[in-house]
Amino acid sequence: MTDTPAPPDDATLTVSGMAADGRASTLLIACGALAREILALIRANGWTHLDLMCLPAILHNRPDRIPDAVAEAVARHRPNYDAIHVVYADCGTGGLLARRCAELGVSMLEGPHCYSFFEGNETFLARAGDEFTAFYLTDFLVRQFDAFVWKPLGLDRHPELLPTYFGHYETLVYQAQTDDPALDARAQDCAARLGLRYERRFTGYGDLQPAIAAWAASA
Known part of the structure; x- marks a missing residue:
């Protein structure tokens, strides 16, 4: 699309x-x-x-x-x-x-936050107790991962900081607003760079x- x-x-x-x-x-x-x-x-x-x-x-x-x-x-x-x-x-x-x-x-x-209303606030709240080790991305954040996550945290210059920032996370949950294979591939790459399991969850606009x-x- x-x-x-x-x-x-x-x-x-x-x-x-x-x-x-x-x-x-x-x-x-x-x-x-x-x-x-x-x-x-x-x-x-x-x-x-x-x-x-x-x-x-x-x-x-x-x-x-x-x-x-x-x-x-x-x-x-x-x-x-x-x-x-x-x-x-x-x-x-x-x-x-x-x-x-x-x-x-x-x-x-x-x-x-947007992760909650994209998921649906009631659904997000119900999941919260089981997902405290999840790191969320939306369509926007998949597109802007380097500008909003990787570079501001200094991981482009100091990759040794990765365990400090993400050592307690286990899963990257991509809350997809659209069905876009290119974004899905980019989100999987984000998960690999962070060393996290990957889950794609289609939320639409919630x-x-x-x-x-x-x-x-x-x-």
Whole structure:
């Protein structure tokens, strides 16, 4: 399949076929790691009244910065939209993002992180007790493994650190949003590089799809 191009790091994307008055009524402020999935859902469902802007996915390396980045984006775009929704889960902010969204009067995704809502929050929670030695990758992280995992951890320069970082992991679980043999092969390579058993688990969009569908319906 052909990948949907990722958006620029802080760009509002107007999906073709906007509202009749030329103005989309609802903005989704999202993590850049979810761009392809959100755009695919918008196009597949004809949600022409939704716009998307993405914050840099690399913010996940400093989750303490996510609440302020989201608040600034909400303040900047609020005058132009009837509704704004935040397409982030907690994502390592320790509840700070949820509190900030409540203060701003905007809704956000339920769940601790994207691994949970892609799996389905209830399913992920039910598995959690048996998977505390699992390391998860999504489609995005398979594509960006070097940029978001290998190089930031210094493993390209210091491979001897691998046991320090991953010595307590046993399995790499690839949560696949799409059926893409090329991504599957890349995910298997990631597991081999980390010295972990490999498991591919097709999740599709999980809880992301009904959440955006509900926001689209309420607009």
